[in-house]
Amino acid sequence: MIDTQVANAKPELTLGGVVPGAKVAVINSHDNPNKLASDFAELKPEVLVLDTSLAVLASLITKLLSLTGNTESRMVIGAPTVDDITKIKASHHGFFDVVKLSDPVNMLAARLQQIRRGESSLDTDGLWKRIPRPPSINDISKVAKDDTDVSILELVCVGLRDQDIAEVLGYSVQAIKNRVSLMLARAGSPNRTQMASQFTNQLLTSRMVDEMAARRANPNIH
DSSP: EEEEEHHHHHHHHGGSSSSSOOOOEEEEEEEEHHHHHHHHHHHHOSEEEEEEEGGGHHHHHHHHHHHHTTTTOOEEEEEOOOOHHHHHHHHHTSEEEETTTOOOHHHHHHHHHHHTTOOOOOOGGGGGGGSSSOOOOOGGTTTTOOOHHHHHHHHTTTOHHHHHHHHTTTOOHHHHHHHHHHHHHHHHOOOHHHHHHHHHHHHHHHHHHHHHHHHHOOTOOO
């Protein structure tokens, strides 16, 4: 399965028989989550290739795949050129691999087949011999260990400093700093700004997916 931006960049991929033994379907990644979930449920993608600009949707798409029973689907970034930055970003967002869309279609098809069989992945990329592999963005639900952590995250999201958070919650500044440091480590975020963005995005995604799951379980819910 490929998204429309990948299809536009490499239209030959959509021709029958280009990827032997596989049907290539095109989806619009900008569709609403319900439409994407329906497509995933119907098409059951083994490999899902998304344009590099859509890496930020990794959390939502992962949850939609899981919701529709596609837990083994391999998400791949398709980019015009693949450099170290592309690999680092893809790894950080939890993608399985990256492919270069400027490659001849026969080479690209062969690479996708390797990914499909698990013979190619970012896990074995030689880049990590030169630099440390970045941590993947984690499920934010694992970051906050109690209600106090949740409150701290919410206050970080609105831009409060540690001193302000300590004043609001009645903790020492050092206690707040310690909790924030631990949450940063669990989140795999380099700084509190990214953690706050991650928290907000994943919280909205989780709520959206929970609502979709509830509607699927009970179609009478509006």
